[in-house]
Amino acid sequence: xxxxxxxxxxxxxxxxxxxxxxxxxxxxxxxxxxxxxxxxxxxxxxxxxxxxxxxxxxxxxxxxxxxxxxxxxxxxxxxxxxxxxxxxxxxxxxxxxxxxxxxxxxx
Amino acid sequence: xxxxxxxxxxxxxxxxxxxxxxxxxxxxxxxxxxxxxxxxxxxxxxxxxxxxxxxxxxxxxxxxxxxxxxxxxxxxxxxxxxxxxxxxxxxxxxxxxxxxxxxxxxxxxxxxxx
Numbered sequence: 001x002x003x004x005x006x007x008x009x010x011x012x013x014x015x016x017x018x019x020x021x022x023x024x025x026x027x028x029x030x031x032x033x034x035x036x037x038x039x040x041x042x043x044x045x046x047x048x049x050x051x052x053x054x055x056x057x058x059x060x061x062x063x064x065x066x067x068x069x070x071x072x073x074x075x076x077x078x079x080x081x082x083x084x085x086x087x088x089x090x091x092x093x094x095x096x097x098x099x100x101x102x103x104x105x106x107x
Numbered sequence: 108x109x110x111x112x113x114x115x116x117x118x119x120x121x122x123x124x125x126x127x128x129x130x131x132x133x134x135x136x137x138x139x140x141x142x143x144x145x146x147x148x149x150x151x152x153x154x155x156x157x158x159x160x161x162x163x164x165x166x167x168x169x170x171x172x173x174x175x176x177x178x179x180x181x182x183x184x185x186x187x188x189x190x191x192x193x194x195x196x197x198x199x200x201x202x203x204x205x206x207x208x209x210x211x212x213x214x215x216x217x218x219x220x221x
């Protein structure tokens with residue numbers, strides 16, 4: 001089977017940095033993806049790590065350690081519009097999502 | 108980026124009736140599409156993998172006779188919820204990979220069964 005664990009909620013202030021961790025147990029692992037979903041909307045792709053290390057895309061970075069079955073999403077210079085749910089997802093032929101982390105950004 | 112559409116965006120139906128949801132890839136061909144269900148404040152649960160020209164692959168615990176999936180062309184997959192009941196009320200979302208690892212999601216269909 002497959003399972004992913006991430007914190008259920010995180011709160012931070014504008015301009016801060018926040019890290020959302022994700023641990024996983026799975027078979028057939030190709031990589032770890034991160035998606036953002038605003039209330040009532042569709043998930044949108046943020047980042048993908050197929051290899052160990054850090055991937056940077058603007059204010060967002062994502063990290064993967066295959067040996068530790070662990071990854072994280074780092075959001076810098078937080079803005080109010082970053083308030084959303086963030087999901088890590090295991091890519092292995094199909095995409096399996098974690099439970100999601102609800103990020104609240106306060107002024 | 109690639110665009111996936113869904114129709115309808117919301118639907119209300121009476122208990123016992125069937126509802127069809129369409130998922131289209133607008134600017135690319137998708138041999139595979141995925142159907143997810145999401146309850147409020149919960150994660151996206153993969154229901155099934157829709158394969159063009161062949162039978163869908165259902166996840167464990169998903170009733171294939173209740174959730175009928177047809178992938179008739181390279182740009183269209185449909186999900187029919189048969190004999191819908193209030194517990195089927197949910198947000199149904201489809202996705203398709205254009206290439207590689209990125210999935211493009213449709214805007215979702217909110218189903219309410221009364």
